[in-house]
Amino acid sequence: MTRVLLTTTLLATTILAFAGLPAFADDAALQKEAAGYFKPIPSMVPAVKDNAVTRDKVELGKMLFFDPRLSASQLISCNTCHNLSMGGDDNLETSIGHGWAKGPRNAPTVLNAVFNIAQFWDGRAGDLKTQAKGPIQAGVEMNNTPKVVEETLKSIPDYVGKFKAAFPNEAEPVTFDNLARAIEAFEATLITPGSRFDQFLEGKLDALNATEKTGLKLFMDKGCVACHSGVNVGGEAYFPFGVVEKPGADILPANDRGRFEVTKTADADYVFRAGPLRNIALSAPYFHSGKVWDLKQAVAIMATSQLGAKLSDKEIEAITAFLGTLTGEQPRVELPVLPVSTDKTPLPK
Amino acid sequence: MTRVLLTTTLLATTILAFAGLPAFADDAALQKEAAGYFKPIPSMVPAVKDNAVTRDKVELGKMLFFDPRLSASQLISCNTCHNLSMGGDDNLETSIGHGWAKGPRNAPTVLNAVFNIAQFWDGRAGDLKTQAKGPIQAGVEMNNTPKVVEETLKSIPDYVGKFKAAFPNEAEPVTFDNLARAIEAFEATLITPGSRFDQFLEGKLDALNATEKTGLKLFMDKGCVACHSGVNVGGEAYFPFGVVEKPGADILPANDRGRFEVTKTADADYVFRAGPLRNIALSAPYFHSGKVWDLKQAVAIMATSQLGAKLSDKEIEAITAFLGTLTGEQPRVELPVLPVSTDKTPLPK
Numbered sequence: 001m002t003r004v005l006l007t008t009t010l011l012a013t014t015i016l017a018f019a020g021l022p023a024f025a026d027d028a029a030l031q032k033e034a035a036g037y038f039k040p041i042p043s044m045v046p047a048v049k050d051n052a053v054t055r056d057k058v059e060l061g062k063m064l065f066f067d068p069r070l071s072a073s074q075l076i077s078c079n080t081c082h083n084l085s086m087g088g089d090d091n092l093e094t095s096i097g098h099g100w101a102k103g104p105r106n107a108p109t110v111l112n113a114v115f116n117i118a119q120f121w122d123g124r125a126g127d128l129k130t131q132a133k134g135p136i137q138a139g140v141e142m143n144n145t146p147k148v149v150e151e152t153l154k155s156i157p158d159y160v161g162k163f164k165a166a167f168p169n170e171a172e173p174v175t176f177d178n179l180a181r182a183i184e185a186f187e188a189t190l191i192t193p194g195s196r197f198d199q200f201l202e203g204k205l206d207a208l209n210a211t212e213k214t215g216l217k218l219f220m221d222k223g224c225v226a227c228h229s230g231v232n233v234g235g236e237a238y239f240p241f242g243v244v245e246k247p248g249a250d251i252l253p254a255n256d257r258g259r260f261e262v263t264k265t266a267d268a269d270y271v272f273r274a275g276p277l278r279n280i281a282l283s284a285p286y287f288h289s290g291k292v293w294d295l296k297q298a299v300a301i302m303a304t305s306q307l308g309a310k311l312s313d314k315e316i317e318a319i320t321a322f323l324g325t326l327t328g329e330q331p332r333v334e335l336p337v338l339p340v341s342t343d344k345t346p347l348p349k
Numbered sequence: 350m351t352r353v354l355l356t357t358t359l360l361a362t363t364i365l366a367f368a369g370l371p372a373f374a375d376d377a378a379l380q381k382e383a384a385g386y387f388k389p390i391p392s393m394v395p396a397v398k399d400n401a402v403t404r405d406k407v408e409l410g411k412m413l414f415f416d417p418r419l420s421a422s423q424l425i426s427c428n429t430c431h432n433l434s435m436g437g438d439d440n441l442e443t444s445i446g447h448g449w450a451k452g453p454r455n456a457p458t459v460l461n462a463v464f465n466i467a468q469f470w471d472g473r474a475g476d477l478k479t480q481a482k483g484p485i486q487a488g489v490e491m492n493n494t495p496k497v498v499e500e501t502l503k504s505i506p507d508y509v510g511k512f513k514a515a516f517p518n519e520a521e522p523v524t525f526d527n528l529a530r531a532i533e534a535f536e537a538t539l540i541t542p543g544s545r546f547d548q549f550l551e552g553k554l555d556a557l558n559a560t561e562k563t564g565l566k567l568f569m570d571k572g573c574v575a576c577h578s579g580v581n582v583g584g585e586a587y588f589p590f591g592v593v594e595k596p597g598a599d600i601l602p603a604n605d606r607g608r609f610e611v612t613k614t615a616d617a618d619y620v621f622r623a624g625p626l627r628n629i630a631l632s633a634p635y636f637h638s639g640k641v642w643d644l645k646q647a648v649a650i651m652a653t654s655q656l657g658a659k660l661s662d663k664e665i666e667a668i669t670a671f672l673g674t675l676t677g678e679q680p681r682v683e684l685p686v687l688p689v690s691t692d693k694t695p696l697p698k
Contacts, residue, residue: 332683341440
């Protein structure tokens with residue numbers, strides 16, 4: 001059996017080589033070059049700074065992630081905009097929040113977010129526990145306050161018990177800060193290892209097809225890797241949108257100056273965190289404005305605006321095919337059964 | 350060991366009898382009386398009329414149940430208002446839908462809905478497959494059309510494959526009707542066996558405590574069972590809200606005439622399907638108007654309006670305690686990973 005399989009593999013390799021597709025030696029070189037730029041998503045949950053990822057914390061964090069009672073309306077949960085059924089985002093231009101308000105920017109995916117240098121398009125939250133507090137309080141998102149959230153959690157005995165278990169050495173464990181820590185711990189588990197690209201990086205040279213390999217080569221040679229590298233193929237540093245040529249105002253609206261709002265320095269004008277490209281095929285529409293639905297179009301825009309390069313249709317298709325190999329195994333999540341409200345729980349608004 | 354346990358049980362029974370609480374013989378009589386009115390939730394998924402509950406259909410139905418692309422905004426799924434984390438409803442007075450519109454009635458739980466005589470508060474849908482088509486098209490709910498839903502599903506190859514598997518003998522399986530059949534099949538699996546009340550019904554006489562047994566007895570003796578009986582402890586027939594005395598307009602708004610809108614006959618004025626009381630402790634607020642958050646208050650209102658009875662606080666507490674024993678094992682649902690949209694998928698509106 002083993003011998004038959006080996007023979008078939010050799011035969012296939014030979015046929016591929018004769019067909020003019022990349023041969024084994026080139027593949028090894030490509031893999032080596034790629035391994036210099038990228039790292040695979042680990043198969044284990046990563047450690048999180050100042051927040052040990054314990055089982056109790058993850059369990060609590062999962063409940064909170066799915067609990068709409070974190071929002072003033074008690075309709076919107078973290079999962080509403082970071083839908084774990086749909087690549088960890090909402091697949092909308094910009095999110096719909098409290099009162100049907102539309103948010104200013106496209107919701108980034110929560111998947112692998114733990115590997116980003118910082119959170120939000122402008123990196124204004126240094127980590128996921130800081131990020132988690134933002135949407136809960138944003139008027140156009142969950143429109144709630146830490147005080148009401150704490151009142152809500154304290155009114156539900158099961159939650160009080162879960163907080164005690166997750167933060168065992170604290171006298172008053174039910175706090176907004178601990179809620180954020182628990183959500184961060186759960187989100188650290190939302191990683192997607194095993195993509196075909198990661199298999200290739202780890203030495204399975206036939207994990208990508210010829211077009212995808214061409215796309216990977218172009219991605220490195222054309223300079224995409226200057227911003228999109230590392231474990232998340234992006235998400236590691238900040239760059240102006242429109243290094244070479246600013247895209248149209250529909251895609252880069254003038255009134256959203258990006259990281260400028262965080263640093264108030266001129267060099268941060270229209271600067272954004274480079275988009276992490278893991279699972280990018282699952283998270284249309286693209287860019288902070290969410291105005292581009294077609295990944296091929298997004299690639300073309302990036303080429304002209306960031307690299308000053310006009311790519312051919314074939315090149316765009318190859319790069320897009322490569323990006324498709326960044327889709328990893330999606331997290332398997334059993335929906336939590338949430339504890340019931342009591343007569344002390346604040347009512348929805 | 351067995352002998353020790355028996356001795357302990359006898360001793361406990363003796364003590365309980367001396368304390369003036371129901372003795373074993375009474376419990377058996379109570380169980381027998383209850384078994385004449387109620388039936389346990391079966392532990393197996395029930396058969397559904399004209400819709401075989403197959404594995405493929407259930408899998409597809411689960412995907413559809415969680416897919417926000419059934420709504421025009423692509424934000425609202427069945428699970429938004431029938432949240433399986435929260436007793437199968439949204440725990441809001443009335444649901445929030447497209448454009449933040451508030452619906453006219455409280456969302457009923459999807460749990461055990463398969464056992465109801467018909468669906469909706471006014472029974473206007475004869476079964477779950479008919480029901481499923483309503484909210485998708487309602488302007489204040491998902492605000493979509495069958496045409497756009499079919500276009501959406503047909504644009505996603507994975508869905509086309511799943512429909513073919515679920516409806517293997519059909520030339521054109523991707524239809525709005527088959528979507529409804531698949532959702533109905535999934536919903537038939539959303540049953541909650543194993544409640545303490547069902548354990549009691551099945552002969553475990555210590556599954557209820559003394560207060561709960563008193564509540565059960567009162568529930569039968571006071572006449573609640575006239576409307577609330579059968580497997581769902583309600584949901585089996587239609588009755589006027591306010592048989593004896595109409596509750597206030599806040600609880601029974603004059604402009605919602607209930608089943609009258611369905612039958613257009615005078616005898617259906619302010620008539621509603623008796624609320625199924627399974628998992629009632631999980632699904633506040635109560636009544637079709639959703640105006641009552643406290644289950645004890647709901648019990649008191651039912652007593653005066655339907656039975657002309659003024660219950661004592663102790664009686665109300667006992668009946669409420671009994672209702673708490675109707676909470677069954679909540680379904681364990683792994684969140685589906687939904688297939689990605691394509692360039693042919695209609696955009697959100």
